[in-house]
Amino acid sequence: MVNPVLLLSGTGMMIVGILFPYYWKKKTDVNLMFFLYGIIMWFIVVFIKSLIDFGILNMFGNLFNPLGTGILIACVYVGLKTGLLESGLSYVFVLKKKLKMDFDRAVAFGLGFGCIEAFLLGLSSFTTVAIFMFYPQMLDLLSAELRESVVAQLNASSWIVFAPIIERIFTVFAHVFAMVLLICAVHTKKIEYLILSVFYKAMLDGPLPWLQSVFDTSTVTGVYMIELFVVIMGTIGFVGTRRLRQRFKGHRVKPLKWFA
Numbered sequence: 432m433v434n435p436v437l438l439l440s441g442t443g444m445m446i447v448g449i450l451f452p453y454y455w456k457k458k459t460d461v462n463l464m465f466f467l468y469g470i471i472m473w474f475i476v477v478f479i480k481s482l483i484d485f486g487i488l489n490m491f492g493n494l495f496n497p498l499g500t501g502i503l504i505a506c507v508y509v510g511l512k513t514g515l516l517e518s519g520l521s522y523v524f525v526l527k528k529k530l531k532m533d534f535d536r537a538v539a540f541g542l543g544f545g546c547i548e549a550f551l552l553g554l555s556s557f558t559t560v561a562i563f564m565f566y567p568q569m570l571d572l573l574s575a576e577l578r579e580s581v582v583a584q585l586n587a588s589s590w591i592v593f594a595p596i597i598e599r600i601f602t603v604f605a606h607v608f609a610m611v612l613l614i615c616a617v618h619t620k621k622i623e624y625l626i627l628s629v630f631y632k633a634m635l636d637g638p639l640p641w642l643q644s645v646f647d648t649s650t651v652t653g654v655y656m657i658e659l660f661v662v663i664m665g666t667i668g669f670v671g672t673r674r675l676r677q678r679f680k681g682h683r684v685k686p687l688k689w690f691a
Contacts, residue, residue: 433564436589441560443596444553448546451603455542459535469543469610472524476516483512502641510637514629517544517606522613522625534679537614538607538672545606549599556595560585583649590651594658601665605635608668608675615678635664 452466487508521544525532532540563569563585570578609628616624642660646653 433560433567433585434587434589435560435564436592437560437585437587438557438564440592440595441553441555441557443592444556444599445550446553447596447599447603448548448550448553451546451549452539452542455535455539459539461535461539465530465532465536465539466543466546468524468528468530469540469545470547472521472540473544473547475524476520479516479520480512483516502644505640506637509640510633513636514631514633518609518613518625518628518632521610522616522628525614525617532614532617534611534676537611537679540614541607541610542603544610545603548606549603552595552599588651591654594654598658598661601662601668602635604665604672605631605661605668608672609635611672611675615675619678631664631668635661 455461456463456466525540530536530540563581570581573581609632612624612628612631616622616628638660639657642657646656648654648657
Protein backbone atom coordinates (compact mmCIF):
# COMPACT_ATOMS: atom_id res chain seq x y z
CA MET A 432 0.00 0.00 0.00
CA VAL A 433 2.92 2.35 0.74
CA ASN A 434 5.84 2.80 -1.63
CA PRO A 435 8.88 2.53 0.72
CA VAL A 436 11.09 4.38 -1.77
CA LEU A 437 9.21 7.56 -0.81
CA LEU A 438 11.12 7.52 2.49
CA LEU A 439 14.11 8.72 0.48
CA SER A 440 12.36 12.02 -0.28
CA GLY A 441 12.24 12.98 3.37
CA THR A 442 15.73 11.63 3.97
CA GLY A 443 17.10 13.65 1.07
CA MET A 444 15.45 16.86 2.24
CA MET A 445 16.87 16.42 5.73
CA ILE A 446 20.34 15.84 4.26
CA VAL A 447 19.99 19.08 2.27
CA GLY A 448 19.04 20.87 5.49
CA ILE A 449 22.18 19.60 7.22
CA LEU A 450 24.72 19.52 4.40
CA PHE A 451 24.52 23.17 3.26
CA PRO A 452 25.20 24.71 6.71
CA TYR A 453 27.91 22.12 7.40
CA TYR A 454 29.67 22.97 4.14
CA TRP A 455 29.46 26.74 4.73
CA LYS A 456 30.69 26.42 8.32
CA LYS A 457 33.66 24.32 7.20
CA LYS A 458 34.43 26.66 4.29
CA THR A 459 34.18 29.99 6.11
CA ASP A 460 34.25 29.17 9.85
CA VAL A 461 31.38 31.62 10.20
CA ASN A 462 29.88 32.02 13.66
CA LEU A 463 27.08 29.55 14.35
CA MET A 464 24.87 32.30 15.77
CA PHE A 465 24.18 33.61 12.27
CA PHE A 466 22.71 30.26 11.23
CA LEU A 467 20.66 30.41 14.43
CA TYR A 468 19.39 33.92 13.61
CA GLY A 469 18.11 32.57 10.28
CA ILE A 470 16.39 29.67 12.03
CA ILE A 471 14.73 32.01 14.53
CA MET A 472 13.57 34.24 11.68
CA TRP A 473 12.02 31.26 9.88
CA PHE A 474 9.97 30.29 12.93
CA ILE A 475 8.79 33.88 13.38
CA VAL A 476 7.72 34.13 9.73
CA VAL A 477 5.96 30.75 9.73
CA PHE A 478 4.06 31.64 12.89
CA ILE A 479 2.86 34.97 11.46
CA LYS A 480 2.02 33.35 8.10
CA SER A 481 -0.12 30.79 9.91
CA LEU A 482 -2.03 33.48 11.77
CA ILE A 483 -2.63 35.45 8.57
CA ASP A 484 -3.69 32.38 6.59
CA PHE A 485 -6.10 31.34 9.32
CA GLY A 486 -7.77 34.75 9.35
CA ILE A 487 -7.77 35.37 5.60
CA LEU A 488 -9.00 31.93 4.59
CA ASN A 489 -11.76 32.02 7.18
CA MET A 490 -13.03 35.32 5.80
CA PHE A 491 -12.31 34.95 2.08
CA GLY A 492 -11.74 31.24 1.53
CA ASN A 493 -14.15 31.10 -1.41
CA LEU A 494 -11.98 33.58 -3.33
CA PHE A 495 -9.12 31.11 -3.45
CA ASN A 496 -10.88 28.63 -5.67
CA PRO A 497 -8.26 27.57 -8.27
CA LEU A 498 -10.62 28.49 -11.10
CA GLY A 499 -11.31 31.75 -12.90
CA THR A 500 -10.31 34.95 -11.12
CA GLY A 501 -9.71 33.03 -7.88
CA ILE A 502 -6.36 31.77 -9.08
CA LEU A 503 -5.13 35.31 -9.78
CA ILE A 504 -6.13 36.43 -6.31
CA ALA A 505 -4.39 33.40 -4.82
CA CYS A 506 -1.18 34.13 -6.75
CA VAL A 507 -1.10 37.78 -5.66
CA TYR A 508 -1.90 36.84 -2.06
CA VAL A 509 0.74 34.10 -1.84
CA GLY A 510 3.38 36.23 -3.56
CA LEU A 511 2.86 39.35 -1.45
CA LYS A 512 2.63 37.36 1.76
CA THR A 513 5.90 35.58 1.06
CA GLY A 514 7.79 38.63 -0.15
CA LEU A 515 6.67 41.05 2.54
CA LEU A 516 6.95 38.65 5.45
CA GLU A 517 10.08 36.69 4.56
CA SER A 518 12.13 39.60 3.23
CA GLY A 519 10.37 42.53 4.92
CA LEU A 520 10.33 41.09 8.42
CA SER A 521 13.88 39.78 8.06
CA TYR A 522 15.02 43.28 7.12
CA VAL A 523 13.37 44.69 10.24
CA PHE A 524 14.89 41.89 12.33
CA VAL A 525 18.42 42.66 11.08
CA LEU A 526 17.96 46.38 11.72
CA LYS A 527 16.44 45.99 15.19
CA LYS A 528 19.09 43.47 16.28
CA LYS A 529 21.78 45.72 14.75
CA LEU A 530 23.41 42.64 13.28
CA LYS A 531 26.77 43.27 11.67
CA MET A 532 27.12 40.94 8.72
CA ASP A 533 29.69 40.47 6.03
CA PHE A 534 29.01 38.23 3.03
CA ASP A 535 29.81 34.98 4.85
CA ARG A 536 27.46 35.83 7.70
CA ALA A 537 24.73 36.96 5.32
CA VAL A 538 24.88 33.62 3.52
CA ALA A 539 24.82 31.79 6.87
CA PHE A 540 21.71 33.77 7.84
CA GLY A 541 20.01 32.72 4.59
CA LEU A 542 21.12 29.11 5.02
CA GLY A 543 19.71 29.01 8.53
CA PHE A 544 16.37 30.25 7.19
CA GLY A 545 16.23 27.91 4.19
CA CYS A 546 17.80 24.80 5.70
CA ILE A 547 15.60 24.57 8.78
CA GLU A 548 12.67 24.61 6.37
CA ALA A 549 14.24 21.83 4.29
CA PHE A 550 15.02 19.73 7.35
CA LEU A 551 11.59 20.04 8.97
CA LEU A 552 9.74 19.37 5.70
CA GLY A 553 11.93 16.32 5.19
CA LEU A 554 11.29 15.13 8.73
CA SER A 555 7.55 15.58 8.24
CA SER A 556 7.60 13.68 4.94
CA PHE A 557 9.71 10.83 6.34
CA THR A 558 7.58 10.53 9.48
CA THR A 559 4.30 10.53 7.56
CA VAL A 560 5.40 7.79 5.16
CA ALA A 561 6.89 5.72 7.99
CA ILE A 562 3.75 5.97 10.14
CA PHE A 563 1.41 4.78 7.38
CA MET A 564 3.91 2.13 6.30
CA PHE A 565 4.14 0.51 9.72
CA TYR A 566 0.64 1.39 10.91
CA PRO A 567 -1.62 1.24 7.83
CA GLN A 568 -4.67 1.04 10.11
CA MET A 569 -4.16 4.77 10.73
CA LEU A 570 -5.72 5.36 7.30
CA ASP A 571 -9.05 4.19 8.69
CA LEU A 572 -9.11 7.24 10.96
CA LEU A 573 -9.21 9.58 7.96
CA SER A 574 -12.31 10.71 6.09
CA ALA A 575 -13.00 8.87 2.84
CA GLU A 576 -11.97 11.83 0.67
CA LEU A 577 -8.77 12.51 2.62
CA ARG A 578 -7.93 8.79 2.75
CA GLU A 579 -8.16 8.55 -1.04
CA SER A 580 -5.81 11.51 -1.43
CA VAL A 581 -3.30 10.18 1.11
CA VAL A 582 -3.30 6.68 -0.41
CA ALA A 583 -2.62 8.15 -3.85
CA GLN A 584 0.36 10.07 -2.48
CA LEU A 585 1.70 7.05 -0.60
CA ASN A 586 1.53 4.98 -3.78
CA ALA A 587 3.20 7.57 -5.97
CA SER A 588 5.79 6.52 -8.54
CA SER A 589 9.34 6.03 -7.27
CA TRP A 590 10.46 8.58 -9.84
CA ILE A 591 8.75 11.28 -7.80
CA VAL A 592 11.26 10.80 -4.99
CA PHE A 593 13.78 13.24 -6.46
CA ALA A 594 11.35 16.14 -6.91
CA PRO A 595 11.20 17.36 -3.27
CA ILE A 596 14.97 17.05 -2.92
CA ILE A 597 15.59 19.11 -6.07
CA GLU A 598 13.02 21.64 -4.89
CA ARG A 599 14.72 22.06 -1.52
CA ILE A 600 18.20 22.49 -3.01
CA PHE A 601 17.12 25.29 -5.32
CA THR A 602 14.79 26.83 -2.76
CA VAL A 603 17.75 27.12 -0.38
CA PHE A 604 19.63 29.02 -3.13
CA ALA A 605 16.60 31.32 -3.43
CA HIS A 606 16.38 31.94 0.32
CA VAL A 607 20.07 32.79 0.50
CA PHE A 608 19.83 35.25 -2.41
CA ALA A 609 16.84 37.05 -0.91
CA MET A 610 18.52 37.32 2.49
CA VAL A 611 21.83 38.53 1.07
CA LEU A 612 19.91 41.16 -0.92
CA LEU A 613 18.18 42.57 2.14
CA ILE A 614 21.37 42.57 4.17
CA CYS A 615 23.03 44.38 1.26
CA ALA A 616 20.23 46.94 1.60
CA VAL A 617 21.18 47.41 5.26
CA HIS A 618 24.87 47.88 4.43
CA THR A 619 24.45 50.21 1.48
CA LYS A 620 21.31 51.98 2.79
CA LYS A 621 19.83 51.50 -0.68
CA ILE A 622 16.18 50.46 -0.44
CA GLU A 623 16.18 49.08 -3.98
CA TYR A 624 17.99 45.97 -2.73
CA LEU A 625 15.19 45.34 -0.26
CA ILE A 626 12.56 45.93 -2.96
CA LEU A 627 14.34 43.44 -5.21
CA SER A 628 14.45 40.91 -2.37
CA VAL A 629 10.70 41.27 -1.74
CA PHE A 630 9.95 41.08 -5.48
CA TYR A 631 12.14 38.00 -5.96
CA LYS A 632 10.50 36.15 -3.07
CA ALA A 633 7.05 37.14 -4.38
CA MET A 634 7.94 35.82 -7.84
CA LEU A 635 9.22 32.58 -6.33
CA ASP A 636 6.01 31.66 -4.52
CA GLY A 637 3.36 33.75 -6.28
CA PRO A 638 3.05 31.68 -9.50
CA LEU A 639 2.79 28.35 -7.63
CA PRO A 640 -1.04 28.30 -7.26
CA TRP A 641 -1.33 28.91 -11.02
CA LEU A 642 1.28 26.27 -11.85
CA GLN A 643 -0.47 23.74 -9.62
CA SER A 644 -3.73 24.43 -11.43
CA VAL A 645 -2.12 24.07 -14.88
CA PHE A 646 -0.05 20.93 -14.29
CA ASP A 647 -1.44 17.69 -12.90
CA THR A 648 0.45 17.16 -9.65
CA SER A 649 -0.72 13.54 -9.52
CA THR A 650 1.60 12.73 -12.44
CA VAL A 651 5.39 12.59 -12.50
CA THR A 652 5.54 14.91 -15.51
CA GLY A 653 3.29 17.50 -13.87
CA VAL A 654 5.34 17.55 -10.68
CA TYR A 655 8.64 17.97 -12.49
CA MET A 656 7.27 20.73 -14.70
CA ILE A 657 6.51 22.72 -11.55
CA GLU A 658 9.96 21.90 -10.16
CA LEU A 659 11.49 23.27 -13.38
CA PHE A 660 10.20 26.70 -12.40
CA VAL A 661 11.77 26.36 -8.94
CA VAL A 662 15.06 25.28 -10.53
CA ILE A 663 15.08 28.36 -12.76
CA MET A 664 14.37 30.70 -9.84
CA GLY A 665 16.93 28.97 -7.66
CA THR A 666 19.57 29.22 -10.37
CA ILE A 667 18.90 32.95 -10.64
CA GLY A 668 19.36 33.13 -6.88
CA PHE A 669 22.64 31.18 -6.96
CA VAL A 670 24.14 33.35 -9.69
CA GLY A 671 22.82 36.53 -8.07
CA THR A 672 24.33 35.61 -4.69
CA ARG A 673 27.77 35.12 -6.22
CA ARG A 674 27.57 38.52 -7.90
CA LEU A 675 26.48 40.23 -4.68
CA ARG A 676 29.73 39.22 -2.99
CA GLN A 677 31.34 42.32 -4.54
CA ARG A 678 28.86 44.58 -2.72
CA PHE A 679 30.26 43.43 0.63
CA LYS A 680 33.85 44.50 0.03
CA GLY A 681 34.95 46.71 2.87
CA HIS A 682 32.26 45.27 5.18
CA ARG A 683 34.33 42.63 6.96
CA VAL A 684 33.52 42.51 10.65
CA LYS A 685 35.31 41.15 13.70
CA PRO A 686 34.47 37.57 14.68
CA LEU A 687 32.28 37.02 17.71
CA LYS A 688 33.64 35.13 20.70
CA TRP A 689 30.55 33.02 21.35
CA PHE A 690 29.48 30.01 19.30
CA ALA A 691 32.52 30.52 17.04
